[in-house]
Amino acid sequence: MNYLDSFSDSQIFPAGTGDPIVMEAVDICKSFSEGGGNQLEVLKNINLTVKAGEKIAIVGASGSGKSTLLHLLGGLDSPTSGQVFVDEKDLVRMSEKERCRVRNNYLGFVYQFHHLLAEFSAQENVAMPALVRGISPSQALNKAAMLLDKVGMTQRLLHKPSELSGGERQRAAIARAVINEPRCICADEPTGNLDKATAEQVVQVMLRLNKEFGTSLIVVTHDMEFAKKMDTIYAIENGQLKAI
Ligand SMILES: Nc1ncnc2c1ncn2[C@@H]1O[C@H](COP(=O)(O)OP(=O)(O)OP(=O)(O)O)[C@@H](O)[C@H]1O
Numbered sequence: 001m002n003y004l005d006s007f008s009d010s011q012i013f014p015a016g017t018g019d020p021i022v023m024e025a026v027d028i029c030k031s032f033s034e035g036g037g038n039q040l041e042v043l044k045n046i047n048l049t050v051k052a053g054e055k056i057a058i059v060g061a062s063g064s065g066k067s068t069l070l071h072l073l074g075g076l077d078s079p080t081s082g083q084v085f086v087d088e089k090d091l092v093r094m095s096e097k098e099r100c101r102v103r104n105n106y107l108g109f110v111y112q113f114h115h116l117l118a119e120f121s122a123q124e125n126v127a128m129p130a131l132v133r134g135i136s137p138s139q140a141l142n143k144a145a146m147l148l149d150k151v152g153m154t155q156r157l158l159h160k161p162s163e164l165s166g167g168e169r170q171r172a173a174i175a176r177a178v179i180n181e182p183r184c185i186c187a188d189e190p191t192g193n194l195d196k197a198t199a200e201q202v203v204q205v206m207l208r209l210n211k212e213f214g215t216s217l218i219v220v221t222h223d224m225e226f227a228k229k230m231d232t233i234y235a236i237e238n239g240q241l242k243a244i
């Protein structure tokens with residue numbers, strides 16, 4: 001069974017929801033404590049709805065809160081107040097165990113720096129989230145090989161991260177993010193450290209995943225060319241999210 005076969009329509013478009021929502025942030029605020037008892041209010045009452053198959057770009061100045069927002073949406077951090085619904089459940093109120101399960105099953109995360117594990121091959125790195133989910137090693141490795149093939153890395157399965165180029169590492173990180181067939185990929189500047197041609201390859205891989213599998217994309221980027229390929233561009237300014 002390949003990714004496409006196993007990603008049934010009923011999963012992408014749950015029965016009974018005419019307008020399927022993959023993720024919804026409701027009134028989220030995030031403050032960090034600064035020295036001297038001060039609070040730095042980074043995000044103020046943010047609302048965001050992500051539909052199945054929707055492509056969203058988030059832009060904004062350095063320090064405006066883009067990574068903070070992505071971490072909240074991906075359940076990697078908790079908001080000071082507000083709710084983040086994934087699969088109609090509030091990530092904020094879940095136990096850590098349940099949050100890990102939802103993250104592992106519904107969301108894929110691509111970090112600005114790939115975070116591949118140095119001692120494992122590309123194939124093993126990609127297989128890792130599937131192994132964590134309890135899929136057998138042989139199935140997980142087969143699926144990892146198939147996904148690496150899809151991102152143009154058939155010849156690189158056994159290479160360790162240090163033996164891959166920057167673009168290859170990022171493509172492996174994307175393959176890893178999708179192995180559990182997430183409904184949404186959150187990507188933090190996935191092309192930030194790449195030259196133009198390599199960045200374009202990474203953009204094309206992400207757009208193809210969106211088109212072939214209906215995976216929603218939330219991409220933080222400084223690259224307006226990339227942002228313009230999304231359905232909606234939001235800018236964070238003064239802690240608020242505005243569609244531009
Ligand atoms: N754990 C933390 N503790 C305190 N302040 C933080 C923490 N994480 C982020 N900040 C602050 O929150 C603000 C937003 O940070 P964030 O990383 O979200 O910015 P960004 O928009 O992703 O910037 P960049 O484009 O440079 O990656 C910054 O001023 C940052 O210093």
Ligand SMILES: [Mg+2]
Nearest residue numbers: 066067068188
């Ligand atoms: Mg950032």
